[in-house]
Amino acid sequence: xxxxxxxxxxxxxxxxxxxxxxxxxxxxxxxxxxxxxxxxxxxxxxxxxxxxxxxxxxxxxxxxxxxxxxxxxxxxxxxxxxxxxxxxxxxxxxxxxxxxxxxxxxxxxxxxxxxxxxxxxxxxxxxxxxxxxxxxxxxxxxxxxxxxxxxxxxxxxxxxxxxxxxxxxxxxxxxxxxxxxxxxxxxxxxxxxxxxxxxxxxxxxxxxxxxxxxxxxxx
Amino acid sequence: xxxxxxxxxxxxxxxxxxxxxxxxxxxxxxxxxxxxxxxxxxxxxxxxxxxxxxxxxxxxxxxxxxxxxxxxxxxxxxxxxxxxxxxxxxxxxxxxxxxxxxxxxxxxxxxxxxxxxxxxxxxxxxxxxxxxxxxxxxxxxxxxxxxxxxxxxxxxxxxxxxxxxxxxxxxxxxxxxxxxxxxxxxxxxxxxxxxxxxxxxxxxxxxxxxxxxxxxxxxxxxxxxxxxxxxxxxxxxxxxxxxxxxxxxxxxxxxxxxxxxxxxxxxxxxxxxxxxxxxxxxxxxxxxxxxxxxxxxxxxxxxxxxxxxxxxxxxxxxxxxxxxxxxxxxxxxxxxxxxxxxxxxxxxxxxxxxxxxxxxxxxxxxxxxxxxxxxxxxxxxxxxxxxxxxxxxxxxxxxxxxxxxxxxxxxxxxxxxxxxxxxxxxxxxxxxxxxxxxxxxxxxxxxxxxxxxxxxxxxxxxxxxxxxxxxxxxxxxxxxxxxxxxxxxxxxxxxxxxxxxxxxxxxxxxxxxxxxxxxxxxxxxxxxxxxxxxxxxxxxxxxxxx
Numbered sequence: 001x002x003x004x005x006x007x008x009x010x011x012x013x014x015x016x017x018x019x020x021x022x023x024x025x026x027x028x029x030x031x032x033x034x035x036x037x038x039x040x041x042x043x044x045x046x047x048x049x050x051x052x053x054x055x056x057x058x059x060x061x062x063x064x065x066x067x068x069x070x071x072x073x074x075x076x077x078x079x080x081x082x083x084x085x086x087x088x089x090x091x092x093x094x095x096x097x098x099x100x101x102x103x104x105x106x107x108x109x110x111x112x113x114x115x116x117x118x119x120x121x122x123x124x125x126x127x128x129x130x131x132x133x134x135x136x137x138x139x140x141x142x143x144x145x146x147x148x149x150x151x152x153x154x155x156x157x158x159x160x161x162x163x164x165x166x167x168x169x170x171x172x173x174x175x176x177x178x179x180x181x182x183x184x185x186x187x188x189x190x191x192x193x194x195x196x197x198x199x200x201x202x203x204x205x206x207x208x209x210x211x212x213x214x215x216x217x218x219x
Numbered sequence: 220x221x222x223x224x225x226x227x228x229x230x231x232x233x234x235x236x237x238x239x240x241x242x243x244x245x246x247x248x249x250x251x252x253x254x255x256x257x258x259x260x261x262x263x264x265x266x267x268x269x270x271x272x273x274x275x276x277x278x279x280x281x282x283x284x285x286x287x288x289x290x291x292x293x294x295x296x297x298x299x300x301x302x303x304x305x306x307x308x309x310x311x312x313x314x315x316x317x318x319x320x321x322x323x324x325x326x327x328x329x330x331x332x333x334x335x336x337x338x339x340x341x342x343x344x345x346x347x348x349x350x351x352x353x354x355x356x357x358x359x360x361x362x363x364x365x366x367x368x369x370x371x372x373x374x375x376x377x378x379x380x381x382x383x384x385x386x387x388x389x390x391x392x393x394x395x396x397x398x399x400x401x402x403x404x405x406x407x408x409x410x411x412x413x414x415x416x417x418x419x420x421x422x423x424x425x426x427x428x429x430x431x432x433x434x435x436x437x438x439x440x441x442x443x444x445x446x447x448x449x450x451x452x453x454x455x456x457x458x459x460x461x462x463x464x465x466x467x468x469x470x471x472x473x474x475x476x477x478x479x480x481x482x483x484x485x486x487x488x489x490x491x492x493x494x495x496x497x498x499x500x501x502x503x504x505x506x507x508x509x510x511x512x513x514x515x516x517x518x519x520x521x522x523x524x525x526x527x528x529x530x531x532x533x534x535x536x537x538x539x540x541x542x543x544x545x546x547x548x549x550x551x552x553x554x555x556x557x558x559x560x561x562x563x564x565x566x567x568x569x570x571x572x573x574x575x576x577x578x579x580x581x582x583x584x585x586x587x588x589x590x591x592x593x594x595x596x597x598x599x600x601x602x603x604x605x606x607x608x609x610x611x612x613x614x615x616x617x618x619x620x621x622x623x624x625x626x627x628x629x630x631x632x633x634x635x636x637x638x639x640x641x642x643x644x645x646x647x648x649x650x651x652x653x654x655x656x657x658x659x660x661x662x663x664x665x666x667x668x669x670x671x672x673x674x675x676x677x678x679x680x681x682x683x684x685x686x687x688x689x690x691x692x693x694x695x696x697x698x699x700x701x702x703x704x705x706x707x708x709x710x711x712x713x714x715x716x717x718x719x720x721x722x723x724x725x726x727x728x729x730x731x732x733x734x735x736x737x738x739x740x741x742x743x744x745x746x747x748x749x750x751x752x753x754x755x756x757x758x759x760x761x762x763x764x765x
Contacts, residue, residue: 043588045743050315055742057311064334065235070275072237072268105464106337106385107277108284108295110255111270 220248220301221609223672230679235307236275239264243272247282247299254287254294273297279336280382306471308675308749313474317378324369327351329378329469337382337466340370340427358621371426377473377508380424382466472512479757480507483573486580487547487554494533495543499554501528502568511523513764515570521562552576571761578664578758581751585667586635593618594626597660598635606639606655627656635663661762668755675748682741689734696731699723 045051104112153189220228225248233241246262247253253261259269274529276282281303287293310333327347332338344366352360364684373379480503488496505528506517526540535543544566547555553572559565579602587595597616601607607615613623630636641653686693723731 040588040591045740045747051743051746054311054315054746055739057314058742058746059738061310061314061330061334062234068334070236070278070336072239072271072275074237074239074268102274102278103464103466106382106466107274110295111274111277113267113270205323 221669221672223669223676224301224305225249227308227672227679228301228675229670230676231304231307234679234683236272239268239764240272240275243269244276244281244299244304245296247276247425248301248304252285252288252296252298254296256294258297278441279303305672308745309753311746312478313469313471313750316474316477317373321369324366325373327382328370328373332379332467332469337465337468339466340367343467344370374424374467377424377465378470380470382468417654426536440523475753476510476512478753479570479574482754483554483568483575484571486552486573486577490552491546491550494535495547497530497533498525498540498543498547499568501525501530502555502566504528506568510570513761515571516556516558516567518564519567521556522564522566523562525566574754574758574761575660577754579660581666582660582663582755586630590626593622594630597623597732598630599627601636601656601658602660606657608653608655612656631656634666661759666757670750671748671752671755675745675752677749678741678745682738685734685737685741689730692727692731692734695727696723710735 225245228248229245231511232244236244242262243258246258250261255266255269255273258273264272273282276297276299277284282297282299282301284295284297287296312328313333313465314326315330321328324347327350328343331343331346344363348361348363348366351366353445355361370379402659408549479498484500484503487499500524502517502520504519505524510517522537522541522544525544526537529535529540541564544555544564548557548566553569553576556567556572557564557571558567583595583599583602586598593616597612597618600612600615603617604611609624609627612627613620615684616623618626627636631638635658637657637659639655639657641655642648643651643653699719699722703716706715706719
């Protein structure tokens, strides 16, 4: 501060409006409050049909985006304690980007992620897949299921001889895959265990089911 | 990009694409162009996840890739586009505009394209037809040709455009010479490495020859395994329709042009009357496709042309039209200008001036609502008179000295008013310097735009907080709704339904209602702030272009 001992400020002149001897507002000693008091209340929002429709559109769009394959969920958060059933639950959330067919010509080569489905379908279907850990498990199970699938493929082939021309192979493969998917999703065949998946249900979701039948007592 | 813009982009990415994409996106926005390895290293995510995120961002046009800086052979670099991400805020407005102009079909087409980013025409038509068929009565279905015709109308009026072609490793395909529309444009060996804009592609509004016949399919309820298998088979048939490789995207600039025109028309209607706004609307409609988005004013139109193109319901005589046009030209707002005398008078709409006036009105209104009408009077005075001394402000504004001083200092501390020093002597001595108050419209507009971004970010944060607080309650109500729906579908008795409904207690219902009210209010507020953002952004970009 210039002028030690003199109490003049750098530009207290009439032209800015501070006359001599006038009390200036007190010096600010701390940051301004986070939520200062508003002297004027803000105007209410414009309501009306259009605004409501726009709001509804916005909320619908957000909801729709969550269900699209573009919405990438990170891997499930680690629980506090590692549980035995985690090993068997891991492959549940693996759909990811499988139903998003990407035209790889429009993307740089390095972004291409090839995850071939387990060898049981006999044809590599390129699509984005999950972490390598899931891959290994699927491969193991795949080998065991090939026999089952071969039988089903033969059944399918008989049915499909009367269908149309080209793209047949692809269709079959995809169908086998669909079949395999259905099979795979069945509870008994997951992860080489002898128990059905609900055996590994650790009871954390209990109490959410509807209690329609109040006749039987629940112990 | 400023910190507020990056914060807002992050929140929008999180809501629409998930947290992982948010992380990658904000990292790219903060650090500029980077290659894949660096991104993986700095975000500590797995390579697969980063690749997926980049695919999502590129698919939606939020990220572009180019050959690395060190020339061909170096890894591709990814560059996020913050402006494109901020557009997400305006999606509902785009969809609503398409609905008003082209009905439900147009609305669904635009919604589909906004959800997926880049889509081919055939898949869009199929999905939209299926969706519309869902909502129709049993036994009716929508033909593909209806949807195709709406699609072509959207392309003709430039609301949709083709995605520019992409060469290998991101080199531009260049402006390919006109080829047969059915074949996808093959990328030519490019000399330049700048990524092409959609407009530079000469085919960007050409419809491909698409063979698309059929009707919308109703989604089958899987009753037994047979049906499910059939449905899956139908989904996976990939017939080629002749437009492989031709992707379409929404042309945001065209929508912005439309919004700008709407703003000008409603401003004229508010200031003058309905007929003048109809005249301005006619002029703007006639110059829609001939005016480039960055033009200062529309192409000159003669009175004769305007007279011929007025809507039939407004049969005003010729001399009345002349009077209206003269009034519009003389108006201080200067929306319409006279460009010559031939043809009975050539008239243009001054787009940049109109935008500047709209922005000025927005600033004045902001000051008025925040500081009161007398501060607004001072603000308007300074905008008009440019530089004024303290004494002159008091005199012109007719406000007592002490209050005027207080108001000026408040405005000064909020940076809405600036102090300009003009020295009489080279040493800037305070007693020998003029101090003038002034308002600069452009920097003030920029500052208020950043405030708007921060406002929207705060609104989104608050909404996320409210939903998180009541997450348990929301989940419970969703479960109950699902149970109710399934019970109703399987035909349950009313007692069972009421029993299930009673699982939510009355105070919980009240809490849910309050929550819904808050969320709706916050969403609606976001939309309104976005309108202000649009006006300010258009004004700022118009000044930078000229």
